[in-house]
Amino acid sequence: MLAFLSRVDGAMNSNGDGMAQARETGTLGKLMVLLDLVTHADGPLRFTDILALAGQPRGTLHRQLSHMVEEGLLELDGDGRYAPGLRLLDFAARSWARNEFRLIAEPHLADLQQATGETVHLGVLRGQSIIYLDKVDGRQPVRMYSQIGNASPCYCTGVGKAALSLLPADRLADLLADLSFTRFTAATHVSAETLLAEIREIAVEGYAFDREEHEAGIRCVAAPVWSEDRTFIGGISITGPAYRLSMELLRQWAVPVQRAAGQIMEGMRIRLGPRR
Amino acid sequence: MLAFLSRVDGAMNSNGDGMAQARETGTLGKLMVLLDLVTHADGPLRFTDILALAGQPRGTLHRQLSHMVEEGLLELDGDGRYAPGLRLLDFAARSWARNEFRLIAEPHLADLQQATGETVHLGVLRGQSIIYLDKVDGRQPVRMYSQIGNASPCYCTGVGKAALSLLPADRLADLLADLSFTRFTAATHVSAETLLAEIREIAVEGYAFDREEHEAGIRCVAAPVWSEDRTFIGGISITGPAYRLSMELLRQWAVPVQRAAGQIMEGMRIRLGPRR
DNA sequence: AATTAAGTTCCAAATAATGGAATAACGCCG
DNA sequence: CGGCGTTATTCCATTATTTGGAACTTAATT
16 A cells, blocks of 8 residues: 555655766666565565566576575565565664664654654655654554654655755755656645745745645644755654644644754754864 | 674674685675675774775775665765665665564564563574564553664574574574674573573473573563474564563463464464465 | 476676776875 | 875776576476
């Protein structure tokens, strides 16, 4: 049911500088396409399935898949079906555990959750997607992976639009040019024009809303966050059901969200020093 | 504080079988060594650091790192330091979300948590490490990534020893021959002999204990779990502080843990059919 | 047993990776 | 500002790996 994300994330390494230069990553690039293919599929794929999707010669594909299985990036079950490898979990767990941005943001996310009682997210822009780095849910032990690590479109999430408002005009234009819109709800932006208009507004106001644009019945208010070296461009948000979060309430919450965002950025300055 | 894990997990792809058939994964293998290097480091690494650790020519290394950054496997910050890439999170989130074994086990883990009130883990053997696939903690919203995805040594965890008890003698011998022991506590096995003796016992009894072997003050009881095609060999465990979990209590809990393990395996049979 | 489909192995040709050295950028200090 | 040590990046002939078509093996079907 989340299969549509494939589109979105697949475009993640579009280096959209106008001319669409095919990626220059040699052998690795080809293997990553395969990894993308398998991880984005709805279930395990057999050799022939991948062969059809990848459009490569049999011999080549076979060696590539074998190497990836050998390295633990993919797993091959008893029925000859390929699935994402669990070694990826180990890599990701380490990537996440030591991420400076997340570590610094953590306490401020918790504060914001306490203050509002609603779910708080931290996300960063990667390519055209928002990758969620953290989530604090007020209620019972949440299945964290359910959100952390997930990639969502930038054009229909609060964090995404907040992030876009930070981009310089030229980078924003490039990104929008490469963007393809999928309508998730009646409120989803489906054209660069309306999106750009809202982003301009967000850049002025300093906060963004998601007016049930990604999921019906879910609203949020978000504020942009960035690191000084611009490695991280993203945002934090408070998310909840529309029946509980009126637009008026969200407007009030813009203040604490912006304050938390400011504290996180201040924390980065202190921690990482004034370099660059 | 968990930095010591680096050592241990590093051994996951140690091909240290005396003479070491060098891995036959071509270019990919070389890149994975680098990814391992960066993800296992204590912090971001500069080019020169990696150069020293990898022992490769400058030109080669530079191109390799560039490709990996381009693909999102690594990230390069403003100070020229390499860190694990966030794209790994997206891969891992997908790998985890659709893992059949975990999906089937989930409700039984929750049951077991309810019955005992203590923390429940699900892990599988990958190489010489146990990778934790799931965790159910009774108390407050836990930072899930803190455990899920983490790789721990097989020789000093309940799940690990339970998993080892499932291996046929020859595979077990191979694995033990390659194993290098790190003493974490006074109770840690540090020789293949004593470990093998305990594993034999576990194979008879059908359950394993961790008697504060990995972390002082932490005990657990575990039972082996495997899929019919042997793709997954692992276990589930109940873990908690020694002051609350006497060895006597753990012995009593062996029964419900084994029952839950049985239910999970039954679930796999039904779900995946009697193939292979 | 015959037939089709699915997966695996082989090897000359094409391509990408290699690695030593030259070049460029940075950071520090006088 | 200019020089010096450090660090990072680019270049290109050589070398090793990947490529891809076809032959081969294995498994499933009738």
